[in-house]
Amino acid sequence: MSDLVRRTAAELADALASGETTSVALTQAHLDRIAEVDGAVHAFLHVDAEGALAQAAESDARRAAGTPAHALDGVPIAVKDVLATEGLPTTCGSKILEGWIPPYDATVVARLKRAGLPILGKTNMDEFAMGSSTEHSAYGPTRNPWDLDRIPGGSGGGSAAAVAAFEAPLALGTDTGGSIRQPGAVTGTVGVKPTYGGVSRFGLVAMANSLDQVGPVTRTVLDSALLHELIGGHDPLDSTSIDQPLPDLVGAARQGASGDLSGLKVGVITELSGDGYQPGVLARFQESVDLLVAAGAEVVEVSCPHFVHALATYYLIMPCEASSNLAKFDAMRYGLRVLPEGVDNPSAEEVMRATRDAGFGDEVKRRIILGTYALSSGYYDAYYGTAQKVRTLISQDFSTAFEQVDVLVSPTAPTTAFKLGEKVDDPIAMYLNDLATIPANLAGVPGLSVPSGLADEDGLPAGFQVLAPATADDRLYRVGAALEAALQQKWGGPLVPPELNGVAR
Numbered sequence: 001m002s003d004l005v006r007r008t009a010a011e012l013a014d015a016l017a018s019g020e021t022t023s024v025a026l027t028q029a030h031l032d033r034i035a036e037v038d039g040a041v042h043a044f045l046h047v048d049a050e051g052a053l054a055q056a057a058e059s060d061a062r063r064a065a066g067t068p069a070h071a072l073d074g075v076p077i078a079v080k081d082v083l084a085t086e087g088l089p090t091t092c093g094s095k096i097l098e099g100w101i102p103p104y105d106a107t108v109v110a111r112l113k114r115a116g117l118p119i120l121g122k123t124n125m126d127e128f129a130m131g132s133s134t135e136h137s138a139y140g141p142t143r144n145p146w147d148l149d150r151i152p153g154g155s156g157g158g159s160a161a162a163v164a165a166f167e168a169p170l171a172l173g174t175d176t177g178g179s180i181r182q183p184g185a186v187t188g189t190v191g192v193k194p195t196y197g198g199v200s201r202f203g204l205v206a207m208a209n210s211l212d213q214v215g216p217v218t219r220t221v222l223d224s225a226l227l228h229e230l231i232g233g234h235d236p237l238d239s240t241s242i243d244q245p246l247p248d249l250v251g252a253a254r255q256g257a258s259g260d261l262s263g264l265k266v267g268v269i270t271e272l273s274g275d276g277y278q279p280g281v282l283a284r285f286q287e288s289v290d291l292l293v294a295a296g297a298e299v300v301e302v303s304c305p306h307f308v309h310a311l312a313t314y315y316l317i318m319p320c321e322a323s324s325n326l327a328k329f330d331a332m333r334y335g336l337r338v339l340p341e342g343v344d345n346p347s348a349e350e351v352m353r354a355t356r357d358a359g360f361g362d363e364v365k366r367r368i369i370l371g372t373y374a375l376s377s378g379y380y381d382a383y384y385g386t387a388q389k390v391r392t393l394i395s396q397d398f399s400t401a402f403e404q405v406d407v408l409v410s411p412t413a414p415t416t417a418f419k420l421g422e423k424v425d426d427p428i429a430m431y432l433n434d435l436a437t438i439p440a441n442l443a444g445v446p447g448l449s450v451p452s453g454l455a456d457e458d459g460l461p462a463g464f465q466v467l468a469p470a471t472a473d474d475r476l477y478r479v480g481a482a483l484e485a486a487l488q489q490k491w492g493g494p495l496v497p498p499e500l501n502g503v504a505r
Helices: 009-018 023-041 049-064 107-115 157-164 181-187 221-231 249-257 279-294 305-328 348-359 362-375 381-402 427-434 438-443 473-491
Strands: 044-047 077-080 119-123 170-174 190-193 214-218 265-269 298-302 407-411 447-454 461-467
Touching: 009 023, 009 049, 009 221, 023 044, 023 049, 023 119, 023 157, 044 157, 049 119, 077 107, 077 157, 107 119, 107 170, 107 221, 119 157, 157 170, 157 181, 157 214, 170 221, 181 190, 181 447, 181 461, 190 221, 190 473, 214 221, 221 249, 221 447, 221 473, 249 473, 265 279, 279 298, 279 407, 279 447, 279 461, 279 473, 305 362, 305 381, 305 427, 305 438, 362 381, 381 407, 381 438, 407 473, 447 473, 461 473
Parallel strands: 077 119, 077 170, 265 298, 265 407
Antiparallel strands: 044 119, 170 214, 190 214, 190 447, 407 461, 447 461
16 A cells, blocks of 8 residues: 555645655555455545546646645645536436436535545445445445444444545535444544534535535544635525634644643533443543543533434435425436336326336435425324424524533434345344434534544444534534544554455455
8 A cells, every 4th residue: 555545635735845745646546446446445436537637637737836725735635526526427316316417516525526536436325324334325335444244323334434445535524313423433533523504504405404514524623724724614605604804723623632621621512422332432532532631631521412313313314305305207208218118108197106216225215205204284283383393493502502512512423334135134223323423403503523542342433423512613623623633642653454455355
């Protein structure tokens, strides 16, 4: 494996700035790594080698002229296949969008291009971001680089696996109920869900508009801060975008890395531990809390009583919004079109029925049916309306908690990565993986997952989640970087998955 692919994005940016390497060289190194191991991992749905190298050559020309577009200019990145990319396929992991090439870029993709980051390709995901394992992709599952027989989390398992397997130093994901943070936890990567509205959603193929958020997937907290600052900020094309500057995220990460958390008050969420949580995950969580105390933080227990209803609330609100959003895939305007068998001159309704039956997978159909039912006449108030009331109570729990503490913490996911196929036929068991991450999406607050170590039972990564008040994303980076520094000092370096060279599946 090339030394270039093992370096962090910040280290690669320094190497480019010093002239030690070129963007073409490091982009080619990552393309070589993808060719070497992605047959086993299946993190990518589409690799754009020609486009990435052309963008890298342009970056090198800017560096030679002394006019780099950004500190990360020339550092390659992978993009989750739910974000529109002009000239590259965007399938959302679904057959219904197979071959669709958008005529425009999502705002975050446009910002990447303006900053000069070569785009390596599009990463695999659960179809329309519906899943917790990346087993629900129409193009086959992604595998966890720590154990190829296990899931990499979901829905953004492709982005997390690409970063964990050293196929990309940076990636973009989306988080609707934990789809950045939960894959981060089970692959040993850093994943951040920014404040809702803090990063533009324009060009993100929506599953649930009030919950979806784009965010960074990286190997270090500092890299996440660098990427977050690049993609974040107000966007007039997104009506939910917050019209105010981002806090100093990179400065907060650098401050946190010094290891001093004096004056910070941390709340351990009582409802997000105990029954249902793997002992090894809880052990790594407690060790991490102890390290925060050693860094000077004050730790107290905080109760958020309505969090116990978050899972049920989410799985009413999200399917309702998803069923509405996916109505546009009607075989009339773009995407797949299937004609019903044995029907002469079929009606538009018959074509739509045949197309949606062939184009959508089982999990998508399940959520469309659930959402349509919950929104139907006679049930709207009982289900969707009631869920929105509970959502308000969950937001109030956060508000009350943040009057007492600066940040809240919990395990990111109840367990480490489970085996492929283990829960694919048990949707309720699958949904439980988002138990700790969902409250942040319901309230719109930011969250970060940082690796907390390997569970004793299976030697697989666990994650530590930090939550902060809305627009206080800098607190995530201060705490996350402090914990990361303390853990890596304890471990003697970062968590690194087993080598994948020579693996073929």
